[in-house]
Amino acid sequence: MKRILLGVFALLNLPAIAAPAKLEIASGVYEGVERTSFTYNLLMVSENGEAAFISSSLSSGFLQMKRQTTKPAPLKCDALKCTVTFADAQLILAPDPGNGLRVLELHHDASEQHLLTDSYHLQPVQDLPAADRFTARHAELLRSTQAHDAAETPTLYLGIVGHAATSSIVALLEYPDGRVDVENYSFGKLVAIPHEKQSMPDTSNGIILKGAQGMMNLHLYQQGPLWVGHEAATLTSGLVMDIKPARFVRVQLSK
Numbered sequence: 001m002k003r004i005l006l007g008v009f010a011l012l013n014l015p016a017i018a019a020p021a022k023l024e025i026a027s028g029v030y031e032g033v034e035r036t037s038f039t040y041n042l043l044m045v046s047e048n049g050e051a052a053f054i055s056s057s058l059s060s061g062f063l064q065m066k067r068q069t070t071k072p073a074p075l076k077c078d079a080l081k082c083t084v085t086f087a088d089a090q091l092i093l094a095p096d097p098g099n100g101l102r103v104l105e106l107h108h109d110a111s112e113q114h115l116l117t118d119s120y121h122l123q124p125v126q127d128l129p130a131a132d133r134f135t136a137r138h139a140e141l142l143r144s145t146q147a148h149d150a151a152e153t154p155t156l157y158l159g160i161v162g163h164a165a166t167s168s169i170v171a172l173l174e175y176p177d178g179r180v181d182v183e184n185y186s187f188g189k190l191v192a193i194p195h196e197k198q199s200m201p202d203t204s205n206g207i208i209l210k211g212a213q214g215m216m217n218l219h220l221y222q223q224g225p226l227w228v229g230h231e232a233a234t235l236t237s238g239l240v241m242d243i244k245p246a247r248f249v250r251v252q253l254s255k
Contacts (some may be wrong), residue, residue, distance in 0.1 A: 023077045030122035031129050033160045038249045042129055043122055049075050051084045058158040061142045061251045062131035098165035121164035130169040130185035159248030161231050180209050225250040
């Protein structure tokens, strides 16, 4: 009996197991693209734990808003995830082991019936969001094409290159003379590289965009308004070192 009582007292004196700490999402701006719909998403997290959300269409050159919160909403977090609820959608946020946030976006109607679910990755913005830098750089082109010489006006595509946690927002500007400029908006820096456009062998709807240095090449197939394919990093020996998926949609310029 004495041993039993000692065992009971030992159990009663065990230290309490600490509850897991709640997840904290650093304040700042996060951006990313939902690849299927080419929707650009921007999440702004304030220091007081509230979030605002904006989404726009890549096919409009970031100009057509698809969703914009009228006021910030509080982040509600547990040990594994944070949730923020807006008027017509709920975002479930979890940290990505590599970088940024994994997002599950749930859409609902006025009666809170589920309509649609999207998933994508958001990366922290180091400087200005890609949408701001792109629209500032190409403001005149996006406003109107009427004042431009047809021989100088490029066909514009926006898309995403790479896997979720390391993807880049990229613009293609295809000029009538065959020149193609590739602008990479990743990591807060703009890198614009001229590419040579070549037809892909054995197909009528494929092109290869060869970079000036010859190492980073885009292999793309046309599917209606889309270019779909991959970016390949190739050594001078011809050995392929890396392949990343690539998807682009044509930007509809105003008339």
